[in-house]
Amino acid sequence: MEYGLKPLGRERFWLLLLLAPTLIGLIFGAFGSILATIILSFMKWDLLTPPTWAGIENYIALFTNEKFNTALTNTIKFSAMYVPGVVIISMFVAILLNRKIKGVTVFRTIYFLPCVTSAVATALIWNMIYGKDTGILNYVIQHLGGQSICWLCTDKAMMSVVIVNIWGAIGEGMIIFLAGLTAIPREYYEATKVDGANEIQQFFRITIPLVTPSIFFMTLIATINAFQAYDYIYMLTRRSQGDSSVPVVVFSIYRNAWNFFNYGGASAQAIELAIIVIVLMGIYFWMEKRFVVYE
Amino acid sequence: MKKIILLTVIISSILLTACANNKSNEPVTISYMVWGAPEELEVWQTIVDEFQVANPNIKVNVEVSDWDTYWTKLKTLLAANTPPDVFAMDAPLYLDYQSRGVLLNLQPYIDKTSGFLDGFYPVTLEAYKLSDGYYGMPRDFQTIVLFYNKDMFDAAGVAYPTADWTYDDLRAAAKDLTIDIDGDGTIDQYGFSADLWDMELVWSEAIWSWGGEVINADHTKTLIGEPAAREAWQYFYDLMFVDKSMPDANTTGQYGGDLFQAGKVAMTSIGHWAVPGYATVDFKWDVAPMPTSPTGGRATSVNSAGFVVAKESKYPDAAWEFVKYCLSETGQKRLTELGLAIPVLESVANSPVFLNQSMVDINQQVFLDSLAFAKMKPVVKGYDEWAAAIGDGMAPIWLGEAELNPTLDEVVPAADAVLEANK
Numbered sequence: 060m061e062y063g064l065k066p067l068g069r070e071r072f073w074l075l076l077l078l079a080p081t082l083i084g085l086i087f088g089a090f091g092s093i094l095a096t097i098i099l100s101f102m103k104w105d106l107l108t109p110p111t112w113a114g115i116e117n118y119i120a121l122f123t124n125e126k127f128n129t130a131l132t133n134t135i136k137f138s139a140m141y142v143p144g145v146v147i148i149s150m151f152v153a154i155l156l157n158r159k160i161k162g163v164t165v166f167r168t169i170y171f172l173p174c175v176t177s178a179v180a181t182a183l184i185w186n187m188i189y190g191k192d193t194g195i196l197n198y199v200i201q202h203l204g205g206q207s208i209c210w211l212c213t214d215k216a217m218m219s220v221v222i223v224n225i226w227g228a229i230g231e232g233m234i235i236f237l238a239g240l241t242a243i244p245r246e247y248y249e250a251t252k253v254d255g256a257n258e259i260q261q262f263f264r265i266t267i268p269l270v271t272p273s274i275f276f277m278t279l280i281a282t283i284n285a286f287q288a289y290d291y292i293y294m295l296t297r298r299s300q301g302d303s304s305v306p307v308v309v310f311s312i313y314r315n316a317w318n319f320f321n322y323g324g325a326s327a328q329a330i331e332l333a334i335i336v337i338v339l340m341g342i343y344f345w346m347e348k349r350f351v352v353y354e
Numbered sequence: 355m356k357k358i359i360l361l362t363v364i365i366s367s368i369l370l371t372a373c374a375n376n377k378s379n380e381p382v383t384i385s386y387m388v389w390g391a392p393e394e395l396e397v398w399q400t401i402v403d404e405f406q407v408a409n410p411n412i413k414v415n416v417e418v419s420d421w422d423t424y425w426t427k428l429k430t431l432l433a434a435n436t437p438p439d440v441f442a443m444d445a446p447l448y449l450d451y452q453s454r455g456v457l458l459n460l461q462p463y464i465d466k467t468s469g470f471l472d473g474f475y476p477v478t479l480e481a482y483k484l485s486d487g488y489y490g491m492p493r494d495f496q497t498i499v500l501f502y503n504k505d506m507f508d509a510a511g512v513a514y515p516t517a518d519w520t521y522d523d524l525r526a527a528a529k530d531l532t533i534d535i536d537g538d539g540t541i542d543q544y545g546f547s548a549d550l551w552d553m554e555l556v557w558s559e560a561i562w563s564w565g566g567e568v569i570n571a572d573h574t575k576t577l578i579g580e581p582a583a584r585e586a587w588q589y590f591y592d593l594m595f596v597d598k599s600m601p602d603a604n605t606t607g608q609y610g611g612d613l614f615q616a617g618k619v620a621m622t623s624i625g626h627w628a629v630p631g632y633a634t635v636d637f638k639w640d641v642a643p644m645p646t647s648p649t650g651g652r653a654t655s656v657n658s659a660g661f662v663v664a665k666e667s668k669y670p671d672a673a674w675e676f677v678k679y680c681l682s683e684t685g686q687k688r689l690t691e692l693g694l695a696i697p698v699l700e701s702v703a704n705s706p707v708f709l710n711q712s713m714v715d716i717n718q719q720v721f722l723d724s725l726a727f728a729k730m731k732p733v734v735k736g737y738d739e740w741a742a743a744i745g746d747g748m749a750p751i752w753l754g755e756a757e758l759n760p761t762l763d764e765v766v767p768a769a770d771a772v773l774e775a776n777k
Contacts, residue, residue: 106433107454126746190608192540212604213755298551298603302746304753317426319739320450 093333100326106316110323117327127328130311134332137221137292137307138285144225145281146274149232154266156233157240167237171230178227182294185223186211189295216296216304223291228284232277239273240266271351279343286336308332382669383413384439384676387431389424394692401688405679412672432456437664439673443490445481445658449735452489458663461487463674470678473699477725478658481733491677494686494695495658496625497724498559500524500645504638506531506543506620515621515642521560521589524621524645528599531620545599547606547619550590550752551745554655554731556623559644560586562653562729569732574777576769578744579762586647591751591758603752614639625657626721630693633714641720656728659695696721736776743769 066074100117104110121127156167173181188195189210197207210219247265256264289309296303301314308328316325388398395418402414417438419427424442431437437456451457464470464487471479478492502515512530515523528545535542548556558568566582569575577583593600606613614622615631623644632639646652661680663673679685686702689695693713697703709718734740747765750756 105454106429107451107456186608191604193608209604211607213750213753298607298746298749302551302742302749304749314742317429318742320736321739 096326096329099323100330102323102326104322105320106322107320113323117323118331120324121327121331124324126306127308127311130306130308131331133217133305134286134288134308136217137224137288137305138282140218140221141224141228141285141288142278142281144221145228145232146277148225149229149277150236150270150274152229153233153236153240157237167233170233173227174230178290179294181227182223182291185291185295189219211295211304213304220292220295220305223295224285224288227291228281232281235277235280236270236273239270243269268352272353275343275347275351279340282339282343283336286332381411381413382672383415384667384669384672385415385417386440386676387417387419387424387428387438388442389421390418390694391420392418394418394694397688397692401680401685404684404688405676408679409672409675412669412675414676432664435666437666439667439669440661440663440676442493443660443662445492445660446731446733446737446741448482448490448660448662448733450737451662452484453735456665457489458665458667458670458673459487459489460491460663460674460677463678464488467678473701475698475700475703475725477656477728477730478698480730481658482660490660490662491681492658492660492698493680494689494697495656496554496627496695497656497721497728498555498623498625498654499641499643499720499724500621500623501614501628501632501639501641502621503614503617503619504640506637510620514640515645517643519642519645521563521645521647525589525593525597525599528593528621529597532597532599541598541601542618544601544613544619545597546593546621547601547613548623550603551749552741553744554625554657557586557590558729558731559623559654560589560647562655563644563647563649563651564589565647565649565651569734569773573732573734574770574773576740576744576766576773578769579766582649584759584762587758587762594752595754602754603749604754626696627694629711629714629716633693640716642717643720643724652727654724654728655731656725657731658698734773734776736772739776740769740772743772 099110101113101115102110103113103116152170156163156170160166187193191197191207191209191211194210196210201207209215243266247269248261251261251265287309288307292305292307293303293310296305298304301310301318303310312325312328312332315321315328386398386402388394390398395416398416398418402416405414406412428437428441443451474492475495478495479488482488482490482492500515500519504514507514507527510531510533512527515527524546531543531545532541533543534540550557553568561568561578561583564582564586566580566586567577568583570577578587590600594602601613601619609616609618612622612628612631613619614624615628615635617635617637644652644654661677663670663677667673680689681698683699683702686697686699687705687707690697690702690707690711693711697708702708703722711718744765747768748761751758751761
């Protein structure tokens with residue numbers, strides 16, 4: 060498939076010139092860092108003395124590093140709950156807000172608000188909601204006759220942070236799904252209505268197939284975000300000195316690099332995380348070919 | 355284009371000669387980096403301004419960052435070979451930097467300044483002293499003492515802590531001060547609370563007073579699982595889970611900050627750095643020395659923050675002048691005004707500048723008297739990782755998710771493995 064017009068002659072020069080700032084930033088910023096991380100993952104480096112070659116030592120250490128494996132398990136569990144949660148809920152919200160109802164812009168703004176609010180500030184609010192003895196949520200539960208729940212205790216903390224992360228990402232997902240939904244031509248609905256299809260049939264036969272590109276894109280974004288999730292988790296589950304009751308891989312990378320003088324090990328962890336994401340992306344793109352409908 | 359090249363050549367040659375011709379009377383600029391709250395910058399700036407009056411040829415650029423940012427920034431600058439000339443050091447982390455060769459040996463400078471070390475509290479120097487000299491100088495120090503909320507003691511009719519208190523007295527008082535005020539089955543006021551993650555705030559003190567040790571002399575063995583130490587751990591376990599006079603980590607977590615400052619707990623043990631924050635509360639409080647153990651031992655922890663000079667510094671002489679000034683009586687007095695720590699010079703600590711701080715009326719002498727039985731917070735290579743192995747490892751106990759002794763049996767070898775890896 061080809062899009063748009065091909066730049067010709069002088070246009071090509073201007074095109075490159077205008078893209079240069081971004082491209083140079085990408086080459087040195089992103090690709091440079093990726094390359095440096097790959098090289099450092101084969102080195103032993105404490106940041107203060109020159110790095111020495113370590114071969115695959117850092118990678119072997121990953122298998123025996125209990126803390127890293129706990130973190131990796133947590134990241135995978137987190138992603139397994141977060142990704143479907145975000146995709147389904149934000150699609151649902153987008154469908155609800157894709158109609159002519161009064162004050163639809165207000166609702167859309169409200170759902171988008173968490174995306175533009177500081178994660179640290181909102182996490183503090185969530186802390187007040189989740190508190191065991193002082194929290195708003197338990198206050199409500201108790202008044203309804205229920206028992207207080209320790210939302211941020213180790214057994215529930217994972218679920219609680221997943222909820223906050225989903226809540227924080229609905230806005231972004233909603234925008235993506237709204238774009239997908241508004242692109243569906245109204246004629247399809249009108250034509251099927253004439254043919255006698257009800258709303259449920261329309262939803263499964265028209266809406267879902269035609270938003271599959273959005274579902275695909277959102278799943279991709281959500282997966283990447285899930286593997287990088289840090290701010291809400293940190294604010295809600297942190298303990299002293301960078302420890303957390305739900306330590307995810309990002310915690311482990313940060314602590315190894317900056318607290319434990321183990322930059323090489325941290326790089327290896329980052330690379331392993333990247334490989335997992337790349338493999339998942341591969342699977343997604345394979346699925347895209349089979350299930351995603353482009354008009 | 356040719357003009358630009360020419361201009362670059364001229365400018366760079368000027369810059370290069372400026373570097374090469376630096377004699378003592380040429381003006382130089384050094385950088386100084388320290389952790390702290392934004393308002394601390396003001397005090398540092400005052401010190402720098404006063405220093406510059408005495409040394410007009412040395413300009414000092416001060417940069418203050420919060421604790422986490424400070425260490426990340428410092429390591430990045432060191433890795434890039436552009437470290438600040440002078441920077442702040444936390445004593446337990448000193449060896450991690452010194453052993454990696456990024457610090458300048460200050461011994462030659464100390465030797466040139468006769469009697470320089472005379473006025474220091476000796477215990478504060480201990481942390482920085484190595485076989486070939488000092489690679490750092492203490493700037494101020496902390497002893498851990500018992501803080502108590504007078505209003506809560508008065509309300510419960512409990513006598514204030516005294517210098518003769520034992521840990522049993524503390525336990526009894528904590529029990530009396532633990533109250534469910536509104537009778538809803540949830541405790542609203544706890545007797546005692548202190549951070550159990552880091553050793554400095556309470557558990558190293560307790561282990562020492564029970565006659566135990568935290569680490570052996572050559573830093574190869576973690577001793578927190580020895581019998582005496584286990585008694586100290588058991589004490590906090592009982593406070594938390596038998597008496598319930600000390601909140602567990604889940605309860606502490608929901609308050610986010612300091613429970614003593616929040617008026618939720620009657621007693622805590624912490625250092626002088628907490629004083630400016632506590633000075634803003636609307637209840638009366640004071641301090642008492644740490645109690646003695648049932649076995650009769652008494653101990654507290656002493657830890658210092660200090661100055662180090664980067665080995666790569668272009669102006670080590672100027673850097674030393676600045677360090678020397680901050681450690682002079684004038685510099686120390688200014689630093690004491692911050693109210694965050696105890697000055698390392700005995701003369702300043704025993705002067706009204708420290709003892710009669712206007713911010714709060716408490717018995718400051720307790721902090722100085724505690725030195726008599728204070729032990730140095732261990733300075734260990736790989737400190738952060740070792741402390742994390744212990745702090746993270748013990749955390750499930752304080753969350754009520756693990757038993758004390760089996761957890762200790764796992765934590766000790768894990769901590770020893772870190773010591774081995776950082777040798």
